[in-house]
Amino acid sequence: xxxxxxxxxxxxxxxxxxxLSTVLYAYFSHSAWQYALFAVIFxxxxxxxxxxxxxxxxxxxxxxxQGISAGMLGVVNSLATSVGTAVLTACLAANxxxxxxxxxxxxxxxxxxxxxxxxxxxxxxxxNGLLVAAGAGVLGLLIALAMRHGRAPATGGEASG
Numbered sequence: 213x214x215x216x217x218x219x220x221x222x223x224x225x226x227x228x229x230x231x232l233s234t235v236l237y238a239y240f241s242h243s244a245w246q247y248a249l250f251a252v253i254f255x256x257x258x259x260x261x262x263x264x265x266x267x268x269x270x271x272x273x274x275x276x277x278q279g280i281s282a283g284m285l286g287v288v289n290s291l292a293t294s295v296g297t298a299v300l301t302a303c304l305a306a307n308x309x310x311x312x313x314x315x316x317x318x319x320x321x322x323x324x325x326x327x328x329x330x331x332x333x334x335x336x337x338x339x340n341g342l343l344v345a346a347g348a349g350v351l352g353l354l355i356a357l358a359m360r361h362g363r364a365p366a367t368g369g370e371a372s373g
Contacts, residue, residue, distance in 0.1 A: 219271060222264035223356045229257030231349030238342035272361040296348075300341035307337030 231252035264284055267293050271280045309332040 219264065219267055219358055220359060220361065222235065222260040223268060224353065226257045226259075226261035227264060227349055227356050228354035229253050229260070231346050231353060233257060233351060234342045234346040238339045238346065268359075268361050296345060299344050303341035303344065304333040304337040307334045307340065309334055 233250050236246075236250045236253065241250060266282060269281045269285055270278050309329040311327055311329070
């Protein structure tokens with residue numbers, strides 16, 4: 213249970229654990245137990261986000277606008293997922309697996325030398341995408357720390373009407 217007037221604490225915790233989990237995934241995700249541990253950290257963070265964001269929105273807007281505000285939260289969540297997927301795809305596409313081929317007796321000019329393996333990416337591609345996500349988590353954490361809603365006891369949106 214969140215103490216009275218501390219409704220934004222779960223959001224701060226969510227952004228901190230999201231950032232932590234993406235940094236851990238970026239640098240230490242090489243075994244099954246690490247993936248499992250980082251997934252738990254990530255899940256706790258997003259559980260806290262999905263629990264706190266609607267409550268903070270209800271508190272921030274008048275009662276007559278709460279429906280549209282909750283709908284906009286869903287739209288923004290979907291948009292963020294789409295943008296995140298696009299950014300990760302760009303990071304991966306910039307870091308495809310390449311290898312050098314040499315055929316005995318055939319000139320490198322004929323073979324071209326370097327070949328790209330389609331749909332296989334280097335660790336750097338994943339790491340860069342995860343670090344961009346960590347940067348987004350830091351930005352979210354800074355916003356959560358600076359926001360004014362969630363500091364006072366909840367009024368169910370009546371105070372902002």
